[in-house]
Amino acid sequence: MRNHRAQLCLLPAIFLVLGLSVSASAQTKPGGYVVQHVLGLENIARNARCTMNIDGGEMRVQAKTQEEIIKASSIEDVFTGADSERIVGGTLEVLSLAVPFGGSRFLSLFRRKVDTLTLEYRDENGALHGAVLTMKPGEAAEVKKQLVAAGAHASIPAM
Amino acid sequence: LIKPFLRRLIAAVPLILACTAANLPAQSRPSGKLSASAIEIYPAGSGEIKLPPEFQMAIYENLISRVEKTARFLQVFREGDVRAEGVPNLVVMHEELRDFKAGSERLRDVTTVAGATTIRLRLQISSRDGRILLDREVKGKVRFYGANLRATDDLAKDVTKLIRENFDVPWTSTKPAAGPPR
Numbered sequence: 001m002r003n004h005r006a007q008l009c010l011l012p013a014i015f016l017v018l019g020l021s022v023s024a025s026a027q028t029k030p031g032g033y034v035v036q037h038v039l040g041l042e043n044i045a046r047n048a049r050c051t052m053n054i055d056g057g058e059m060r061v062q063a064k065t066q067e068e069i070i071k072a073s074s075i076e077d078v079f080t081g082a083d084s085e086r087i088v089g090g091t092l093e094v095l096s097l098a099v100p101f102g103g104s105r106f107l108s109l110f111r112r113k114v115d116t117l118t119l120e121y122r123d124e125n126g127a128l129h130g131a132v133l134t135m136k137p138g139e140a141a142e143v144k145k146q147l148v149a150a151g152a153h154a155s156i157p158a159m
Numbered sequence: 160l161i162k163p164f165l166r167r168l169i170a171a172v173p174l175i176l177a178c179t180a181a182n183l184p185a186q187s188r189p190s191g192k193l194s195a196s197a198i199e200i201y202p203a204g205s206g207e208i209k210l211p212p213e214f215q216m217a218i219y220e221n222l223i224s225r226v227e228k229t230a231r232f233l234q235v236f237r238e239g240d241v242r243a244e245g246v247p248n249l250v251v252m253h254e255e256l257r258d259f260k261a262g263s264e265r266l267r268d269v270t271t272v273a274g275a276t277t278i279r280l281r282l283q284i285s286s287r288d289g290r291i292l293l294d295r296e297v298k299g300k301v302r303f304y305g306a307n308l309r310a311t312d313d314l315a316k317d318v319t320k321l322i323r324e325n326f327d328v329p330w331t332s333t334k335p336a337a338g339p340p341r
Contacts, residue, residue, distance in 0.1 A: 038213075038217075038308065039216075039217055039220050039221070039308075040216060040220050077212075079212040079213070081211060081212070081213060083307075084264075084265070085264075085306070086264075086268075104268070105268055105269050108264075108265060108268035108269060109265070109268075109269070111265060116213050118212040118213045118216055119216075120212075120216065122239060125240050125241050125242055126239045126240060126241045127236065127237035127238070127239055127240035128202065128219075128237050128238045128239050129220075129237065130202070130215070130216025130217070130219050130220050131216070131220075132213045132216055132217060132308070
């Protein structure tokens with residue numbers, strides 16, 4: 001009986017610790033965000049899978065061999081949005097077109113939700129650049145918050 | 160004494176013509192096409208029609224990369240680039256959104272006939288002093304296969320075609336020392 005009481009008393013403490021760890025992970029992501037570069041970053045190929053980190057007032061996007069660094073203070077606007085993409089994509093998507101009896105159409109029904117992040121920034125010459133990235137649902141808002149905290153401007157405030 | 164002089168004069172005629180044509184303003188080119196050494200591209204203004212920001216930036220970025228590939232301009236500048244200020248014979252490209260219809264990739268995949276994404280822009284290329292050299296409407300669409308943003312690349316292709324039809328290849332082959340701006 002005493003054991004049960006002790007366990008019950010421990011429960012709020014356990015929930016508190018769990019809650020704190022969840023909120024901490026929402027603020028910073030140690031490994032960085034896994035993003036897909038749609039277009040705009042000059043040093044990175046289109047549709048490349050990258051890792052994004054925001055640290056020291058900079059946004060660093062790293063692909064396998066390429067890297068792009070953007071100063072947060074040079075970002076003029078950040079927009080977030082939602083979209084969806086086919087689960088079966090890339091080469092398999094093209095190959096699936098050959099599947100008979102509308103197999104490709106059937107496969108196209110399986111989609112995953114993605115967040116889109118659109119950036120407007122200026123380089124050292126004042127030239128305007130735009131970049132579009134996609135990431136897991138819910139992450140774009142987090143990234144926007146971090147960018148704004150690092151010095152980026154946003155016409156629509158981060159939620 | 161006169162014959163060698165005449166021969167030299169005749170031989171020099173194409174060279175003189177080429178040199179003068181290179182310095183003539185855009186409309187006076189012998190081919191009837193326009194010519195400019197550089198272009199500055201501005202992002203599309205959407206006005207009252209709502210254009211998602213990812214589409215606006217995709218149009219801008221695709222336009223820049225496609226126009227660079229046409230090789231009709233020695234330099235392609237982005238909006239706000241300070242290096243564009245002193246460049247002679249520079250033209251400016253402005254775009255204004257006329258129509259935007261966001262389609263659905265899923266609907267396109269399933270039905271083939273529905274869910275197309277279409278973008279219609281009014282494209283203006285003018286000289287630095289505001290004289291309009293080209294004023295056309297361009298369209299981009301994705302009808303059967305691909306993501307919605309592919310419409311922006313289709314639109315950039317349409318612009319490229321328009322530029323190739325209306326602009327001459329630059330007469331001088333000397334590239335700027337700094338290279339094309341990025």
